[in-house]
Structures are given as structure tokens and as C-alpha cells.
Amino acid sequence: MAAGNPIDPIHQFEISKIADIQIGGLDLSFTNSSLFMVFALSATVMLFLIGLSRRSIIPNRMQMLSELSYNFIANMLRDQVGDQGRAYFPFIFSLFMFIFFCNFIGLIPYTFTVTSHLIVTFAFAGLIFIAVTIIGFVKNGLGYLRIFYPSGIPIFLAPLIVPIEIISYLSKPISLSVRLCANMLAGHSILKIFAGFTVMLGFLGFAPLVFLVVLYALETLIAALQAYIFTILTCIYLNDALHPDH
Amino acid sequence: MIKAPDENLKSLKKKIQEAKEKIEEPVVEAPKPLGKIMKVVVEIVAAMAVGLGIGILIDNYFDTRPFFIIVFFLLGSAAGIMNVFRVAKSLQNH
Known part of the structure; x- marks a missing residue:
């Protein structure tokens, strides 16, 4: 919590240094x-270390979760990209697990x-x-x-269509990143604002509290x-690179 | 009282069918309006921003402000609308 204003919805996004490391002028x-x-990262690794340690035929909960x-x-990649996408499974899977756990750990109060x-x-x-651009050129040559x-x-x-298509192509990473970031930023700010209402209203605070519970589920x-969405769009872009004709 | 076995089986069959229909109905995927709206809005804004960015870069390079900003902003808007069209098409397929 910020010292001056107890209800500061942006404060949770502040970055603070834990260990100061300066190498060659780089922070x-x-x-x-x-x-x-x-x-x-450790949550992902733990899930699979614990989940897959027993490898029983009848799985327990952790094993179910990891499988x-x-x-x-694997299904998402096969549906979107087809069999050619198998080579990229490790990357897609790590990406999904990392973002998934980042989002979920962020939901716990007092986390970042x-x-x-x-x-x-x-x-x-x-x-x-x-x-994806490099893969597209490697797989298709200049035909990409x-x-x-x-x-x-x-x-x-x-002359009209080509610049539009190029802009559309260049806008992919921006829309991809802004979508994830904006959703997280807006959601967490709203949670914090409603939590602030609960504190400010005293006894009447139960009304925003009920809303907060619903909002938390959302x-x-x-x-x-x-x-x-982040992962499936990555799959779609990968598919465009591997099969540009479709 | 116990009914005739035929009748009993028939009523059971009916019950099973009814239960099956109940289960199969909600399998039809419910649309996720929240994700859809967010997707579409971001798509337009991102394309516009890219168009504007390219326009500013070219104008700074050739010193022709604001000619290329206008041109590329319009192209960016067109690209954004095209993106939305594609997203809508891909959502329809799924």
C-alpha cells in the first residue's frame, strides 16, 4: 500500500528493485x-515434477492436471496448425503455461x-x-x-492492397501484446478500486464486497x-507462416 | 404394480432419450462476447497505430509532414477494418 493514499489502484503495478545489479552500464x-x-516458472516446473512423479495408470489430481x-x-496445436506444428509444441506449451501462471499468481493479493x-x-x-516471419521465409522462400x-x-x-496488408501484418504483435496487457491492467485496477470502496464505505461496504466476489470470478x-487467446493466436500466426496459401 | 416388461422398457428408452437430449443441448458452444469485443477493438487500434507510426517515420525522414501521416493513417484504418473482418470470419468458423 502507498504511504500517502491508502487507495491507490496503480501502486500494485510499480516495479521495485530487490537486488541491484549493474553490469557494464546496463541495469x-x-x-x-x-x-x-x-x-x-517454478510453479510450472513443480506442477510437472509432482504431477508426473508417480506416473500411475489411475492418475491423481496433479497428474490429471498436467496431462x-x-x-x-497438443489438441489446439493440431487443430490450428496440423501435424507440421508438432515441432513447435515445446515453445507453444511453455508459452501457455508461463502466461497462465503469471496471470493466476497475479490474482493472489499482495502479488505482482x-x-x-x-x-x-x-x-x-x-x-x-x-x-514466425523467419519460419515463413525459411519454409516458403520468397514465396512467403x-x-x-x-x-x-x-x-x-x-498499390492500395499491399500497404494495407503490410500494415495489417505489422499490427499483429501490437494487438497481441496490448490485448493481454490491457486485460490484466484493467482487471486488476478495477479489483483494487472496488476493494477501496469497501474500505471507504465502512458498514455499507458489503455491497461493493459482493460485487468484488463476482468480479473476482470474472x-x-x-x-x-x-x-x-494469446496461445491460440500464436498458433494461428504460425499456421499462416507454414501455409501462406490458405 | 409391475407393468408389462415391454412397456417398462419403452418408458425406460423414452427416459434415456430425454436425458440424452438434455445433455446434448448445451454442448453447442456458448459465445464469449467479452473476449470477442476486446479482440476486435484492439485489432482496429493496433492497425491504426502502426499506420500512424509508419506515417510519422516517413514524414520525419522526407520532411513532408503531414502528407504521409494522413495517407498511412487512412491505410491503417483500412487494415484495422480488414483485421476485424478476418477475426469475425475465423470466429464464425470455430
């Missing part, structure tokens, strides 16, 4: 953001939401965008440029949904 400090990235998440992403910072999500989306000029369009429209849904 590589270990911040609370880094700490919660480590948490998300379900594996199947979920890594994905509420645009630079984090943009780093993901930018990396995906560059990787055809995605900027869809077939069946008269040649005199090309935020849980959004946390899962946004991780899903």
Missing part, C-alpha cells in the same frame, strides 16, 4: 517482476502481475512475430511475400481466457 537488477517470473494441460495444448506490463507482453509478441498480395486481386489495386475467467 540488470532483480526486480519484483523478475521474482514473480521465477515464481511462475490435461498437455492434451489441451508480470503480464500487466506492456514491455513483458510485447517482448513475447515481438519474439513470436520475428520467429505472397501473403501481402492475396490471389484474385486485380493488379491495379495492388477475473479468474479472464486470466485463463487471455492465456488461451
Whole structure:
């Protein structure tokens, strides 16, 4: 909580240094953001270490959870990309689990939401965008440029269509990252604002409290949904790179 | 009293069918309006921002402000509408 104003919905997104590290003029400090990235990563690893340690035929809950998440992403990748997408499964799966746990850990009070910072999500989306572009050119050669000029369009429209297609292509990483970040940022701010109402209203605070409970359920849904949307759009972009004709 | 076995089986069959119909109905996927709206809005804004960004870059380079900003902002808006069209199409397929 901020010292001056007890109800400060933006304060939860502040980055603070835990260990100050400066290497060659670069600020590589270990911040609370880094700490919660480590948490998300260890949560993923723990889920699979514990879940898959027994490997029984009749799975317990942890094993079910890890196997379900594996199947979920494997099916998504097969539906969207087809068999060619199998090579990219490790990346897609890690991406989904990391974002999923970042979103969910951020829902716990007094934690930090890594994905509420645009630079984090943009780093993901930018990396995906560059990787997908390289994959597209490697797999299709210069024929990949055809995605900027869809077939069946008269040649005199090309000067208009090609820039539009290029802008549309370049806007992919921006829309991908802004969507995830904005959802997280808005959701957590609203939660904090309504929690502030509860404190301010005293006895009458039960009304916003009821609303807060409902809102929290919605935020849980959004946390899962946004991780899903981010992953499925990555799959769709990958599919466009592998099969540009469709 | 116990009914004739035929009748009993028939009523059971009816019950099973009714139960099945009840189960199968909600399988039809409910649309997720929240995610859809967010998707569409971001798509338009992102394309506009990219168009505007390219316009500003070109104008700064050639010193022709505001000509390319206008052109690329319009192109960006068109790209945004095209993106929305594509999202809507892909949502319809799923």
C-alpha cells in the first residue's frame, strides 16, 4: 500500500528493485517482476515434477492436471496448425503455461502481475512475430511475400492492397501484446478500486464486497481466457507462416 | 404394480432419450462476447497505430509532414477494418 493514499489502484503495478545489479552500464537488477517470473516458472516446473512423479495408470489430481494441460495444448496445436506444428509444441506449451501462471499468481493479493506490463507482453509478441516471419521465409522462400498480395486481386489495386496488408501484418504483435496487457491492467485496477470502496464505505461496504466476489470470478475467467487467446493466436500466426496459401 | 416388461422398457428408452437430449443441448458452444469485443477493438487500434507510426517515420525522414501521416493513417484504418473482418470470419468458423 502507498504511504500517502491508502487507495491507490496503480501502486500494485510499480516495479521495485530487490537486488541491484549493474553490469557494464546496463541495469540488470532483480526486480519484483523478475521474482514473480521465477515464481511462475517454478510453479510450472513443480506442477510437472509432482504431477508426473508417480506416473500411475489411475492418475491423481496433479497428474490429471498436467496431462490435461498437455492434451489441451497438443489438441489446439493440431487443430490450428496440423501435424507440421508438432515441432513447435515445446515453445507453444511453455508459452501457455508461463502466461497462465503469471496471470493466476497475479490474482493472489499482495502479488505482482508480470503480464500487466506492456514491455513483458510485447517482448513475447515481438519474439513470436520475428520467429514466425523467419519460419515463413525459411519454409516458403520468397514465396512467403505472397501473403501481402492475396490471389484474385486485380493488379491495379495492388498499390492500395499491399500497404494495407503490410500494415495489417505489422499490427499483429501490437494487438497481441496490448490485448493481454490491457486485460490484466484493467482487471486488476478495477479489483483494487472496488476493494477501496469497501474500505471507504465502512458498514455499507458489503455491497461493493459482493460485487468484488463476482468480479473476482470474472477475473479468474479472464486470466485463463487471455492465456488461451494469446496461445491460440500464436498458433494461428504460425499456421499462416507454414501455409501462406490458405 | 409391475407393468408389462415391454412397456417398462419403452418408458425406460423414452427416459434415456430425454436425458440424452438434455445433455446434448448445451454442448453447442456458448459465445464469449467479452473476449470477442476486446479482440476486435484492439485489432482496429493496433492497425491504426502502426499506420500512424509508419506515417510519422516517413514524414520525419522526407520532411513532408503531414502528407504521409494522413495517407498511412487512412491505410491503417483500412487494415484495422480488414483485421476485424478476418477475426469475425475465423470466429464464425470455430
